[in-house]
Amino acid sequence: MNGKEAVCLERVSRTYKRDDFEVHALDNVTLTIPERSFVAIMGPSGSGKTTILNLITGIDHPTSGRVSVGNEEINGMNENQLADWRARHIGLVFQFYNLIPVLTAFENVELPLLLTGLGKAERKTHVEAALEAVGLAERMQHYPRQLSGGQEQRVAIARAIVTDPTIVVADEPTGDLDAKSAEEILSLLAELNRRFKKTIVMVTHDSRAERFADTILRLDKGVFVGAESSLVSGGAR
């Protein structure tokens, strides 16, 4: 570890209101994730895993506490600022890939680059490099329906890394894949972490993740209950 923080959650709580009930998805969590680490957050359903990712990516807001990513505090940003910030710093990978079905693999990966000032030729170079990195250089003109689940997830990962974000956030990236494809995706994420020094935060149920991530955080009922590294500071319960 090099000491620089990629993500820092300080005494973060998130409470949802469901009719008359309050659901404490996260309860006073403190977490520091260093740059270039590969962190897997594991836990049962409803433990608050996805809530952590939503807070890190700024698509949800904490009820209390402070969230910083890449030394930028995102709590105070408005929606447009958050969108711009996500475009620069966050690469998102979803469980169900969430590719745009009417766009080819190339166009899906190009999508985040449309928000940058890059010209067409530069965008093409970036997209080709990203698809090359995930091993799909030869499937650029294929539509999502023409790809397997594992290939779709690779395209989604290429889309996540094409802007060279500060952090890649993956929500159950193997949740919809068979064992072989899941293994390939985990191995790809590990490769991205090792070769391209990408910080990766992944939420998963998949026990195979333990072999690939360098840190495993275990979450239950909104609090960290265990860590197989020293990332969780004393504030965590």
Place this chain on the structure above:
Amino acid sequence: MKFTTLVLKNLLRSKRRTILTVLSIAISLFIFSALVSLPTVANHVLADTASSVRIACRTKMGQAYPLPEAYKAKIARTPHVVAVTPDNFFGGVYHEVSDQFPNIAVDPEQIDVMWPDWGFSPGGVEEFKKLRTACLAAEGTMKRFHLSVGQQIQLRGATYYPVNVTLKIVGTIAKGPAPSFLVFRRDYLEEIEGRPGRVDNFWVRADSSQAVPGIIQSVNAKFANSSAETQCDSEAVFIGSVIGRFRMFFTLARILGLIVVVTIGLVAANAAAMSIRERRNEIAVMRSIGFRSPLILRLLIAESVVTALAGCVLGCGAAFALLKVFSVTSDVLGPFVGAIQIPPPVVLETLLAAILIGLWSSYVPARSAVRRKIVDALRMVD
């Protein structure tokens, strides 16, 4: 420009729905542009046929009442009057009831002085003045019924005159008040009718346009307090008053056009709402990778506007083509239909209507989709 592919590909996501939406908008804008173009007939007739030196005199009581033939000489004596030509609307039928076109009986002596702008064929007027049963037919009429100069035809009297007239075509008219019409001699009609001496209108030609107001005043004053008072107007005002009877029809046409546009706008709104609803998850994904909500809103609206503009091009094109066909076959459909065209302001109005359809059909569902919490939108589908 870099988002063009995205907009176009989203439009083609459901080809059938897009095509049906485009067609429904096209049909509504076709109806709109065709209906809104109707008033241009008035401008067309006024601009093309009205002369600044011709005056129409009719009875003050209305078109159904005649004027005495004896007025002709009195009007002719009015200062600055160059020619006076009485007319009677015969309204005869050629062969079938559907073979109708305006046919009018006029005095032959000054027809060329009164209407030098009609483009009479060489020698036609001279023959018309010589032969009592002569007639001059518009080129549209000649073409429509495959007639030729020298041919004899019969017109059956209908509503106004229950008599038949047998006429010999002695010449043609290239540019009359309507594409299809015919004039024959009023003395022939008078003879058949037993010389009742009645006239529908007196056409008066002034020596200059400046003299027109004075002649109108003078003629009206001359027959004031008589049993048949006159109402004289310049030709433009006269035609305008005739067309004015259709104003309510034009207004109704305009309202109907707007109703059609609004109705189809609602249909398009439903289609846009369905399309956006199906893509809420994708919209959330786009926002989560950095697309700002206003940008997505603009892209969604752009899709609708492009759809509506495609409908506009189709609808306007169809209206243009149809009115072109009308203008070619206008003899069959009536003399004025051929005069209806889609003027540039109507094209602009239709374009504006299309943009409005695009905007209002998509704004509400698009705004609702981009304002939804990303977390909720992602969870909703997953």
